[in-house]
Amino acid sequence: MNAGGSIRLQDAGVVYRRYAHPRDALLEWLWRRPRHQPFHALQGLTLAVQPGDSLGVVGDNGAGKSTLLKMLAGNLPPSEGICEVRGRRSALLELGVGLQPEFSGEENARTGLALRGFTHAEIERKLPDVLAFAELGEFAAQPVKTWSSGMIVRLVFAIAAVVEPQVLVVDEALSVGDQYFQKKSLDRMRAILGNGATLVFCSHNLFQVREMCRRAVWLERGRVRMLGDAQAVVDAYQSDVRGRNEQPTPVAKRLERVAMSTSPVILDVVLERDSLQTHGRFAVQVQASQGGQGVEDVHVGIVIRRNDGIQCYGISTLHDGAQMQPASDGVLAVEFVIDSLPLLSGEYCLEVWLIDASGVHVYDSRERCCHFRVQQAGQQQGIGLVWLPHRWRAPAGRPAGEVLEHALAS
Amino acid sequence: MNAANLTLVWRLLRQDLRERYVGAALGVFWLLAQPLFMLLVYALVFGEILQFRLGVAEDSGQFAVWLFAGLSMFNALAEVLLRAPVILCERRELLLNTPLPAALLPLLPVGSSLVLELLSVGLLLLWLCIQGLCHWQAIVFYPPFLMLRVAFSLAFAYALAVLGVFLRDLRQMMQPLLTVLLLASPIVYPLSAAPERFHAWFAWNPLAQLAQGYRAVLLDGAFPWESFTGLAALAGVLLAGALWLFQHLVTRARYVL
Numbered sequence: 001m002n003a004g005g006s007i008r009l010q011d012a013g014v015v016y017r018r019y020a021h022p023r024d025a026l027l028e029w030l031w032r033r034p035r036h037q038p039f040h041a042l043q044g045l046t047l048a049v050q051p052g053d054s055l056g057v058v059g060d061n062g063a064g065k066s067t068l069l070k071m072l073a074g075n076l077p078p079s080e081g082i083c084e085v086r087g088r089r090s091a092l093l094e095l096g097v098g099l100q101p102e103f104s105g106e107e108n109a110r111t112g113l114a115l116r117g118f119t120h121a122e123i124e125r126k127l128p129d130v131l132a133f134a135e136l137g138e139f140a141a142q143p144v145k146t147w148s149s150g151m152i153v154r155l156v157f158a159i160a161a162v163v164e165p166q167v168l169v170v171d172e173a174l175s176v177g178d179q180y181f182q183k184k185s186l187d188r189m190r191a192i193l194g195n196g197a198t199l200v201f202c203s204h205n206l207f208q209v210r211e212m213c214r215r216a217v218w219l220e221r222g223r224v225r226m227l228g229d230a231q232a233v234v235d236a237y238q239s240d241v242r243g244r245n246e247q248p249t250p251v252a253k254r255l256e257r258v259a260m261s262t263s264p265v266i267l268d269v270v271l272e273r274d275s276l277q278t279h280g281r282f283a284v285q286v287q288a289s290q291g292g293q294g295v296e297d298v299h300v301g302i303v304i305r306r307n308d309g310i311q312c313y314g315i316s317t318l319h320d321g322a323q324m325q326p327a328s329d330g331v332l333a334v335e336f337v338i339d340s341l342p343l344l345s346g347e348y349c350l351e352v353w354l355i356d357a358s359g360v361h362v363y364d365s366r367e368r369c370c371h372f373r374v375q376q377a378g379q380q381q382g383i384g385l386v387w388l389p390h391r392w393r394a395p396a397g398r399p400a401g402e403v404l405e406h407a408l409a410s
Numbered sequence: 411m412n413a414a415n416l417t418l419v420w421r422l423l424r425q426d427l428r429e430r431y432v433g434a435a436l437g438v439f440w441l442l443a444q445p446l447f448m449l450l451v452y453a454l455v456f457g458e459i460l461q462f463r464l465g466v467a468e469d470s471g472q473f474a475v476w477l478f479a480g481l482s483m484f485n486a487l488a489e490v491l492l493r494a495p496v497i498l499c500e501r502r503e504l505l506l507n508t509p510l511p512a513a514l515l516p517l518l519p520v521g522s523s524l525v526l527e528l529l530s531v532g533l534l535l536l537w538l539c540i541q542g543l544c545h546w547q548a549i550v551f552y553p554p555f556l557m558l559r560v561a562f563s564l565a566f567a568y569a570l571a572v573l574g575v576f577l578r579d580l581r582q583m584m585q586p587l588l589t590v591l592l593l594a595s596p597i598v599y600p601l602s603a604a605p606e607r608f609h610a611w612f613a614w615n616p617l618a619q620l621a622q623g624y625r626a627v628l629l630d631g632a633f634p635w636e637s638f639t640g641l642a643a644l645a646g647v648l649l650a651g652a653l654w655l656f657q658h659l660v661t662r663a664r665y666v667l
Contacts, residue, residue, distance in 0.1 A: 022666035026576035029662060036665070074509040077661070097507040100425055102432045111425060114418040115508045123417065 005087020056213030087166030495574030545631025
């Protein structure tokens, strides 16, 4: 259909200027004397995306991801360096931008297409495709202000996708649509990619980034921290995020937290080992400060999650009718043990909650801590999440021999 | 300006006009209803009560027509002056999040002023034809003066649009400024009502010249060459200056939008 466009960044950077007051920007121009504080949103970016390739963008909030996408979409000129994008580009950045709430979906679709550089005749030709893809039915003729956010995503994505871009730039936007449309839009992105277009995709759903992109860039404070194979970059980013969560709070600070706090606080979560085998022993110890509460009013909940976010199992001392035990002065401890862990191969982590006796109030929590890996031993077969107790047998009420005889007689 | 940008401006202008009058029963005709109402007020106050007359033997109906020709021009210009300082801020989202060229936005107030002026001048010519006072030359002589007014409007639109981002007080200053402009020019009163010693001022006032020009082409079917060339030169200089200013300041404006 269409060849992909290419992207080339050479030492590209974006500097935002912060002014105390809008008029300072004018005075600065008049007197030629700086009155702003520069903010480097992006610095020294050098990367190239070949036609037909796909680039994922990962990083923390404020790392410059959106700025990069805006620059690639052509909404923001680079303040320094070169940003070269060849081919017709189409971007899906912030949701609902440019939609006029008072107007119908059709009217907004026309404006959206006009903003992407189409002429009147082209717009009329493309419009049925957009509406068909968005599947809005009778809502297409209704004012956008009556729509749900999911419907807005549908329209916005349909506009961005139907223009047959050579460079498609997609920011975190798909997460709002329903499952059906998410799948549809991911399929559409794959189809666009399959046609040789170039994709730049940014999402906090790292799984999607890994699925959609061949390569990825990890941004940190406006600079490239890592650039390479998507799998490797996503893994490195994930383990960095984990590392930050697991960083033990310095003792002094922890003591301070305990002293300051009038409610219970999680002090420590210690995994017995972080590499296990299916059916191996799993144990985790939780320590918490009592924080002036009675022993019977401090409970621990533990949730095991797989790295794609699936909750595997969760239970608490409250629901099991167990109690935390006093370990030392004002410190409670408990150990959670699974003698034969039924989880199959995968990466997992824990969520630990400190709750009160009603189970409603949360004192403290740790999310995505204690990452661990489970592997199936050589002879251990089975796929999925957990090993379920099972057996194989002949169909009920008939011994195997009888079936055989019956078959032979007829 | 390519075909795609033209489509875009057309769509934005349509939306702009519809957005302002959405849900209103009269719709876009509100654009005309307001100036018509003001015309009624001025005609009543100056024509009937204060008995302003252009010549000796004229009636209040002719004064109203005379008033309307000047006001059509002034209202169109006022539309631009009032809307231009806020246009970039109003479309901030679009400007920052889509590849919309900023230079297209100042065209919106000029576009709506064009709609307003064509509606009211059309109405005026229709009225003159019914009265049998229509000059065929008006059809030929009017467009050059319209272009002149549009050139001034473009100059103001580009300069005010970009300055309005930095100087947020500008939008508040426009309404009083317009009142001063209206009263400092012979738009609601004839030149003959002003004392002789002020006439030199009116000769140098471009707005007065433009208003007189509009009346000459629309009502008398004459073409005042002298004031046209003078005004065209002034409009050219202003437009060039405004475009230069816009170009130099628009990237800066993004930082403070």
